[in-house]
Amino acid sequence: MLEVRSITVRFAGLTAVSDLSFDVGEGEILAIMGPNGAGKTSAFNAITGFARPAAGEVLFDGRSITGLKPDAIAALGIRRTFQNNGILREMSVLENVLMGLELSTASSMAGVVFGLPSSVRAEQEAVAAAYAQLASLGVSALAERPAGSLSFGQQRLVEICRALVSGARLIMLDEPAVGLSPMERLQLGEVLRDLAARGIAIVLVEHVQDLVMAVSDRVLVLNYGKKIAEAAPEEVRRNKLVLEAYLGTA
Amino acid sequence: MSKTADSSATGNYRVNHLARGRTLRGLGLATCLALLLGLPLLVNEYQQFVVNTMVIYALIAVGFNVVLGYLGQLAFANAAFFGVGAYATGLTMVHLALPLPLALLAAGAAGTVAGIAVALPALRVQGHYLAIFTLAFGELMRWVYVHADAVTFGPSGFNVPRPAALGLLGSPERGKYYLFLAVAIIAIGATVRLLRSRFGRAFVAVRNNERAAASLGVSVARAKIIAFGWSGFLVGVAGGLYALLNGRVTPDSFGLAQLLLNFAIVMIGGLGSVLGSILGAILLTGAPELLRNFAGIEEIVFSLLLIGVLFFMPKGIGGLIAARIPALREPLHRE
Numbered sequence: 001m002l003e004v005r006s007i008t009v010r011f012a013g014l015t016a017v018s019d020l021s022f023d024v025g026e027g028e029i030l031a032i033m034g035p036n037g038a039g040k041t042s043a044f045n046a047i048t049g050f051a052r053p054a055a056g057e058v059l060f061d062g063r064s065i066t067g068l069k070p071d072a073i074a075a076l077g078i079r080r081t082f083q084n085n086g087i088l089r090e091m092s093v094l095e096n097v098l099m100g101l102e103l104s105t106a107s108s109m110a111g112v113v114f115g116l117p118s119s120v121r122a123e124q125e126a127v128a129a130a131y132a133q134l135a136s137l138g139v140s141a142l143a144e145r146p147a148g149s150l151s152f153g154q155q156r157l158v159e160i161c162r163a164l165v166s167g168a169r170l171i172m173l174d175e176p177a178v179g180l181s182p183m184e185r186l187q188l189g190e191v192l193r194d195l196a197a198r199g200i201a202i203v204l205v206e207h208v209q210d211l212v213m214a215v216s217d218r219v220l221v222l223n224y225g226k227k228i229a230e231a232a233p234e235e236v237r238r239n240k241l242v243l244e245a246y247l248g249t250a
Numbered sequence: 251m252s253k254t255a256d257s258s259a260t261g262n263y264r265v266n267h268l269a270r271g272r273t274l275r276g277l278g279l280a281t282c283l284a285l286l287l288g289l290p291l292l293v294n295e296y297q298q299f300v301v302n303t304m305v306i307y308a309l310i311a312v313g314f315n316v317v318l319g320y321l322g323q324l325a326f327a328n329a330a331f332f333g334v335g336a337y338a339t340g341l342t343m344v345h346l347a348l349p350l351p352l353a354l355l356a357a358g359a360a361g362t363v364a365g366i367a368v369a370l371p372a373l374r375v376q377g378h379y380l381a382i383f384t385l386a387f388g389e390l391m392r393w394v395y396v397h398a399d400a401v402t403f404g405p406s407g408f409n410v411p412r413p414a415a416l417g418l419l420g421s422p423e424r425g426k427y428y429l430f431l432a433v434a435i436i437a438i439g440a441t442v443r444l445l446r447s448r449f450g451r452a453f454v455a456v457r458n459n460e461r462a463a464a465s466l467g468v469s470v471a472r473a474k475i476i477a478f479g480w481s482g483f484l485v486g487v488a489g490g491l492y493a494l495l496n497g498r499v500t501p502d503s504f505g506l507a508q509l510l511l512n513f514a515i516v517m518i519g520g521l522g523s524v525l526g527s528i529l530g531a532i533l534l535t536g537a538p539e540l541l542r543n544f545a546g547i548e549e550i551v552f553s554l555l556l557i558g559v560l561f562f563m564p565k566g567i568g569g570l571i572a573a574r575i576p577a578l579r580e581p582l583h584r585e
Contacts, residue, residue, distance in 0.1 A: 074467035086462040103467040112447040113440040
C-alpha cells in the first residue's frame with residue numbers, strides 16, 4: 001500500500017534521513033525505532049507532505065505522492081498524528097472528530113450560508129458519524145469536553161478517532177505512547193491491533209519498547225538517518241547493530 | 251471495548267438536553283425579534299439614529315471577529331473593508347444611479363474583493379508582520395479615496411442620495427432602521443450558520459494548529475481566503491449601510507480611529523463570540539452618546555473600559571456569558 005523508495009531528507013545541509021526504503025501493506029503494523037535524532041519524525045514528515053524529500057519517491061497504491069501538499073495527501077486516505085499534540089485544543093472532542101470528516105462532509109458554502117436542506121443534512125450526518133466513531137472507541141461521554149482538557153491517553157484516542165472517522169487506510173502515529181500510563185498503553189495497543197485486523201495499515205514511531213514489541217509485525221530501526229535493521233520484533237531485539245546503536249559498542 | 255449502554259444513555263441525555271436548549275433559545279430569539287421590531291415606537295429620532303449606528307457596528311464587529319477571533323489572524327484591514335463598502339454604495343448610487351439593493355450588493359462585492367486581496371499576503375506572513383501589512387493596506391485605501399478625486403470626490407467626500415423608499419415609514423431614521431435590521435439579521439444569521447458548519451470548524455482548526463489542520467485535509471489557504479472574503483463581505487455591507495446612515499462619505503471616517511473602535515468592540519465583546527460582538531457594539535456605540543455632554547470624558551472611559559476588559563476579563567463579554575449561562579454558550583468559542 002505504502003512504498004517508500006530511497007528517500008533522503010535534508011535540512012540546511014544536514015541529512016536527516018538518507019536513502020530510506022520500506023513497504024507497508026494492508027493490515028500491517030510497522031514500528032520505526034531509533035535513538036533521538038535518528039530521523040524518524042523527518043521520515044514521517046516526508047511521507048505526509050510536511051517536508052519535501054531531497055531525493056527518492058513515496059508511492060501510495062502505486063501512485064507517487066512525493067511533493068504533494070499535506071491536505072492533498074490526507075485526501076488520499078493517509079492520516080497522521082503529531083508527536084507534540086495534534087489535538088485541536090480549543091475545540092470540543094466532537095468538533096475534533098468532525099474535523100476528520102472535513103473532506104467527506106458534502107456541504108457547500110452557499111448551502112450552509114442559505115441553510116439549504118442538503119447542506120444541513122450533510123452537517124447532521126457528519127455529527128452522527130462522529131458520534132458513532134466516538135462510541136466505537138468507548139469515548140462518547142467525552143464528546144462535549146474541550147479537547148485540551150483531556151488526559152494524554154484520551155487525546156491520543158481522540159486523534160485516532162479523528163483519523164478513523166475519515167475512513168483512512170493508512171494511519172501514521174508519531175510517538176502515540178508519550179505520557180500514557182501503562183493501562184492506557186495497553187488499551188492503545190489493543191485499539192491498534194483491532195484496526196490492523198480491519199485491514200488498516202499502521203506506521204508508528206515509538207520509543208516505548210513494550211508497546212512496539214506487543215503490536216508490531218515488523219520493526220525498522222534508524223540510526224543517523226540510515227536504516228540499520230528491519231525485521232520481526234524478536235529478531236530486532238537480538239540484532240547486533242541495533243544493540244550497538246542503543247548501548248554503544250562493547 | 252465499545253460501551254454501548256453507556257453511550258446510548260449519554261445520547262438520550264444529550265438529545266433531551268439539546269431539545270430543551272433549542273426551545274429556550276427559540277423563545278429567546280422570538281422575544282428579541284419582537285422587541286427589535288417594536289423598538290422604533292419607544293425612541294425619538296435621535297435615539298433611533300444611535301440604535302441604527304449600533305446595528306451597523308454589530309455587523310462590523312461580527313465580520314471583524316470572523317478573522318480576528320475564529321481564524322485567529324492579527325489582521326487590521328477592517329476599517330479598509332468598511333470604507334470600501336461605504337464608497338462602493340455611495341459611488342454606485344451617485345455615478346451609476348444604482349437602486350439601493352444593488353448598491354448594497356456592490357458594497358458586499360467590493361468588501362469581498364478587498365478581503366480576498368488581504369488574504370493573499372496572509373497566506374505568507376503572520377502575526378505582527380500581517381498586522382503591519384494590513385494597517386498599511388488601510389492607509390493605502392485612504393490615500394486612494396483622497397487622491398482619486400475624479401471618482402471619489404477627494405478629501406472632503408460626497409453626499410449620498412437619499413433613497414425615497416426609506417422615508418415611507420414616517421421618518422427616514424425609522425426606514426433605515428428596518429432596512430439595517432433586516433440586512434444585519436440575514437447577514438449575521440448566515441454567519442452563524444457558516445461558523446457552525448465545516449467551514450467555521452476549519453477556521454478554528456487553522457487558528458489552533460495549522461499543521462494539524464492540514465493533516466486532516468483542510469486547505470489552510472482556502473480556509474483563510476474564505477474567512478477573509480466573508481469578513482470583507484460583512485464589513486463591506488456594513489460600510490454600505492453606513493453611507494446611508496450619514497448620507498455622506500468622507501475618507502477620514504475610515505482611518506485608525508475607526509479601526510481602534512472596531513477592535514475595541516471585538517475585544518470587549520470577546521474573540522470568537524458572535525453574541526459578544528453584538529453586545530460589545532451596543533455598549534461601545536451607546537456609551538459615547540451617553541457621555542457626549544461631558545467633554546473629553548468619552549476617550550477616557552473608552553480607554554479604561556478596554557484596559558479593564560483586557561486585564562480582568564480577557565475573554566470579553568462572550569467569555570462571561572459562556573461561563574455563566576451555559577444555554578447561550580456558542581460552539582467553537584475561544585477558550
